[in-house]
Amino acid sequence: MDKGRTEAFSDGVLAVAITLLVLNLHVDTSGESLWRQLTQAWPDFAAYVVSFFVIGVIWVNHHALLALIDHVDRVLLFENLLLLMFVATLPFTTSALAEFVRGGGANARIAVLLYGISDIGMAVSFTAMLSRMVHHGLLVNPVERRAGTRAVRRFGLGTIGYPIAMLAGLVWPPLILIGIGALTGYYMLEQTPILPRADHFAASSKRT
Numbered sequence: 001m002d003k004g005r006t007e008a009f010s011d012g013v014l015a016v017a018i019t020l021l022v023l024n025l026h027v028d029t030s031g032e033s034l035w036r037q038l039t040q041a042w043p044d045f046a047a048y049v050v051s052f053f054v055i056g057v058i059w060v061n062h063h064a065l066l067a068l069i070d071h072v073d074r075v076l077l078f079e080n081l082l083l084l085m086f087v088a089t090l091p092f093t094t095s096a097l098a099e100f101v102r103g104g105g106a107n108a109r110i111a112v113l114l115y116g117i118s119d120i121g122m123a124v125s126f127t128a129m130l131s132r133m134v135h136h137g138l139l140v141n142p143v144e145r146r147a148g149t150r151a152v153r154r155f156g157l158g159t160i161g162y163p164i165a166m167l168a169g170l171v172w173p174p175l176i177l178i179g180i181g182a183l184t185g186y187y188m189l190e191q192t193p194i195l196p197r198a199d200h201f202a203a204s205s206k207r208t
Contacts, residue, residue, distance in 0.1 A: 003072050006080055010062055013084045018055040020091035021048055024098055046174075047098040050181045051090050057187045058087060058122065064190075065130055069138045076138065079129045086121035093118045101173040108173045116166025119180055123158030130155050158183055 024044055027037045038045075062083075072080075093115040100111040133139055134148035143151070165179025 001072050001074075001077070003066050003069060006072050006077065007063070007066055010080060010084060011059070013088060014055055014059045014062070017087050017090055018052060018059075021051050021055070021094060023091070024048065024095045043101045043174075044098040046177050047094045047101070050177050050184065051094040053184045053188075054119065054122075054180065055087060055090060057184055058083075058126070061126070061187060065126075065133065068140060069133055070140050071138070073132075073136070073138065075136075076129060076132050079125055079132060083122060083125040083129065086118050086125060089118045089121075097173075097176070101177075104173065109170050112166060112169035112173050112176050115176060115180075116162060116169065119162040120159070120166065123156070123162050127152060127156035127159055157186065161186075 025041075025048060027034060027041075093111075096111040097115040100107040102108075131152045134143065134152055135145075161183045162180065165176050165183065168179055169176025
């Protein structure tokens, strides 16, 4: 199956999700100073910034992954749908976390769990996509199995990091934003260097 429709559909879902995040930001005209409202609403802004970059980095890396292949198979399509399902939950879980992160207690812990599940789901499905590409012959330039496995492990760090951030957030809710913000910074770096390696192995095979 051509990957063009997969990219177009995914871009649409990501665009809607990242836009919906801003709906949680608002001020009122109750007479309270704007500055005071802004300072009191720091959880809304912190959660918005982290989630915005989470989705933004997913968009960047989604294109980086699909650049490695020239077609998709049925399993990869469903893995991509699973990724988008968790992406689509992020505006809701972000809003819930922003609402309850300061108060602590049971509501804050539930909000942390919801937000963590969104991020863990995205990490697992994204890693599954790369694993499918590497180990089931979807790459334009296949790589050695050992190099592909290393790439999947490096890319899949979030499957370990996001649960840790969630557990830390259960101890003190703002820690989940700090942890996921740090992981987002990690994924801003090039975590799909498998394409240059593919070129290298392709060139090596031609020489041999």
